[in-house]
């Protein structure tokens with residue numbers, strides 16, 4: 387039974403959308419409605435953007451260290467509520483409780499880290515080429531940021547976008563994925579409670595499509611930060627490109643774990659199981675490919691298949707559950723649709739491959755953890771992002787071939803190599819065309835103090851998190867102050883060599 391109704395947060399007030407309609411927030415493990423949420427119209431988007439615009443000047447001029455204090459308070463509140471937030475997250479999108487706690491922790495980490503930027507945001511002060519002249523650079527906010535976020539990290543990823551946007555003096559319109567309105571409401575509540583002034587963050591709930599397009603096109607939106615599918619990312623970039631708006635896009639992945647013949651195979655299996663099936667494979671960084679050297683491939687396959695078959699599916703709140711559902715019926719059907727595609731292309735389903743229909747599992751959106759073998763690098767299951775608990779094992783005969791296969795997809799987010807040979811490790815670190823490289827660890831587990839993002843079609847060159855986030859949410863302004871009292875022409879009125887002291 388629905389117990390909660392979720393509303394928009396616009397100009398410091400919790401309000402119904404103007405359409406008068408709602409949409410359901412489902413528990414993907416049971417298919418039951420856990421909340422309803424207001425379905426916003428484009429008129430609500432307009433109100434949110436206008437409120438953000440109105441709040442911008444006061445927020446931009448509010449000292450950054452003070453903005454940081456609000457963020458610190460938000461981090462404290464998140465920490466105090468970690469368990470409740472994690473439980474709601476598990477109910478809303480299915481990931482097991484331990485992982486949901488990790489998601490909340492990542493949000494806390496990001497919030498604290500960025501709060502510190504309230505007292506940094508360094509620019510450069512550099513020598514000028516002319517005497518009695520000052521040269522420096524400083525950061526300047528963009529204005530109003532649209533943060534369009536996915537459901538797979540319903541707290542962490544919104545903090546990756548909203549916190550750096552705020553610390554730099556931007557105001558925000560937050561449009562979360564429609565599968566996770568509850569966690570979005572919780573984050574807005576936390577920022578409200580932490581003392582964020584009205585209009586600085588505005589939340590608009592509802593399915594993407596028209597709403598998203600309207601937000602992206604709105605003349606008062608200056609920067610769009612989007613995480614999601616490559617198709618949607620390209621669509622947003624196309625609209626924004628015509629309007630010369632800034633876009634930061636974090637998109638798909640087809641991440642691989644490479645196991646060389648000198649690897650500790652048991653260690654690699656732990657990494658593969660965690661990276662392929664954690665969050666039911668619904669991480670941008672999930673290991674959806676395993677590239678195994680033929681010297682260890684049989685061992686890798688036997689052990690991986692054995693482990694995959696033992697994973698217990700169930701509700702993420704049950705302590706016995708290893709793997710929860712995927713987010714929706716549609717996602718479940720998409721994952722299942724790849725099984726006949728795999729077989730038709732000559733791959734073999736060595737573990738899993740089915741939608742469980744029996745008992746409680748039949749009510750939720752589950753898919754068995756699946757291992758595909760006999761996979762060739764160009765097959766669709768080795769190229770396309772499935773975003774579910776499916777990994778495809780590809781055999782190779784050399785380190786060179788492993789690197790070639792690793793780089794043979796259009797994506798470039800994360801990869802890992804298991805090896806005990808330091809030379810091989812360094813070759814992968816150098817040659818992988820991915821934004822994240824792990825040595826003897828899985829493809830997931832990025833920490834917030836380093837840049838996060840990918841090469842090639844995984845994005846458009848920007849990075850989230852770390853210091854790199856500051857570059858997304860601000861423009862550089864270079865400032866020259868001439869205190870000579872006369873016209874000094876750069877590149878022309880410089881001191882000649884023969885006049886040097």
Ligand code: UN1
Nearest residue numbers: 539669670671830831832
């Ligand atoms: C994502 O899947 O979009 O490295 C983010 C990781 C997490 C973040 C993943 N820290 O898997």
